[in-house]
Amino acid sequence: MRSRLAWEDLWPLLLDGTLDTLYMVGLAALFTVIIGLPLGVLLFLTRRDGVLPAPKLNQVIGSVVNVGRSLPFIVLLIALIPFTRLIVGTTLGSTAAVVPITIGAFPFFARVVENALDEVDKGRIEAILSMGGNVWHIIGKVLLPEALPALLAGITLTVVMLIGFSSMAGVIGGGGLGDLAIRYGYQRFNDQVMIGTVVILVVMVQLVQSMGDRLVRRLAHRR
Numbered sequence: 178m179r180s181r182l183a184w185e186d187l188w189p190l191l192l193d194g195t196l197d198t199l200y201m202v203g204l205a206a207l208f209t210v211i212i213g214l215p216l217g218v219l220l221f222l223t224r225r226d227g228v229l230p231a232p233k234l235n236q237v238i239g240s241v242v243n244v245g246r247s248l249p250f251i252v253l254l255i256a257l258i259p260f261t262r263l264i265v266g267t268t269l270g271s272t273a274a275v276v277p278i279t280i281g282a283f284p285f286f287a288r289v290v291e292n293a294l295d296e297v298d299k300g301r302i303e304a305i306l307s308m309g310g311n312v313w314h315i316i317g318k319v320l321l322p323e324a325l326p327a328l329l330a331g332i333t334l335t336v337v338m339l340i341g342f343s344s345m346a347g348v349i350g351g352g353g354l355g356d357l358a359i360r361y362g363y364q365r366f367n368d369q370v371m372i373g374t375v376v377i378l379v380v381m382v383q384l385v386q387s388m389g390d391r392l393v394r395r396l397a398h399r400r
Contacts, residue, residue, distance in 0.1 A: 187370065187373065190357060190361060190370065191354075191357070191370075191373050191374070191377060193357075194352075194354040194356070194357035194377075195354060195377055197271045197353040197356075198340070198343050198353035198354045198355075198381070200353075201275055201278060201339075201343045201346070201352070201353055202278075202339045202340055202343050205278040205279045205282060205339050205342070205343070206332070206335065206336050208275070208279040208283070209279055209282045209283045209286050209335060210332065212279070212287075213282070213283040213284070213285075213287040213289075214286070214287075214328075216238060216283070216287040216290070217286070217289065217290020217291045217294065218290060218316060219234070219235075219238055220235060220238055220239060220242070220287060220288075220290075220291040221290075221294040221295070221320070222316075223235040228312055228315055241284070242284040242287050243284070244284075245281070245285075246284045248281075250277075250281045250342055250345055251348065253277055253280065253281050254277050254281075254345065254349055255349065257276065257277040257280060261276040264276050268350070269352075270350070271352035273351065274343065274346035274349075274351030274352060274353070277346065278343060278346060281342055282335060282338060282339055282342065285335065285338065286331065286332075289328075289331035289335065290324075290331065292327075292331075293324040293327035293328050293330075293331055294320050294324050296323075296327055297319060297320055298323070301319045301323065302315055305318065305319055325396055326396045326397045329392050330390075332389070333385060333386060333388075333389025333392075334389075336385050336389070337386060340381055340385070343355060344378060347359045354377060354378055357370060358371055358374040358375075
């Protein structure tokens with residue numbers, strides 16, 4: 178039997194779900210960049226032909242990143258339940274969902290960073306080295322500034338992916354729009370909630386993508 182909600186009851190549910198989703202995505206995006214950015218830089222620097230060649234370290238980091246990228250997120254959600262409980266103290270709610278979302282996203286972002294740094298002109302790196310510059314000079318004055326447009330495009334792509342991850346986290350009670358869609362939409366056969374969550378998620382993705390594209394174009398134009 179299908180149930181319907183009055184607008185005054187539906188609106189608060191959608192608002193709370195949207196705020197929870199924004200909280201999850203924002204926090205997970207922050208941690209994903211904090212973890213994924215240095216990993217991506219390390220992957221680039223420790224190649225055999227890199228500035229700091231360390232093939233064994235590169236292989237270890239690459240293997241961790243590849244394993245993280247190969248696992249379906251829904252499997253990762255379930256597999257990380259004990260770890261999430263250890264870190265947060267619970268597996269329910271938006272804060273708990275940030276843990277598997279971040280772990281599922283940072284390997285992807287690390288590869289995005291590595292590919293973005295690949296586009297930097299190698300001549301600039303050699304110029305810094307010839308002037309006596311060290312690794313920190315290369316990272317701070319060449320790699321990150323030159324790759325900034327590509328990095329911003331990668332962050333945009335990652336945030337869009339995080340929105341999808343946050344929705345799937347609703348399967349294990351992660352809160353947000355995904356949890357709302359499952360509990361009130363799917364389980365109670367409420368089309369209003371299902372349509373409302375889908376519309377909000379689509380709008381979120383469109384806004385993030387358009388804002389990210391605008392920033393990337395602005396940076397590329399300045400260069």
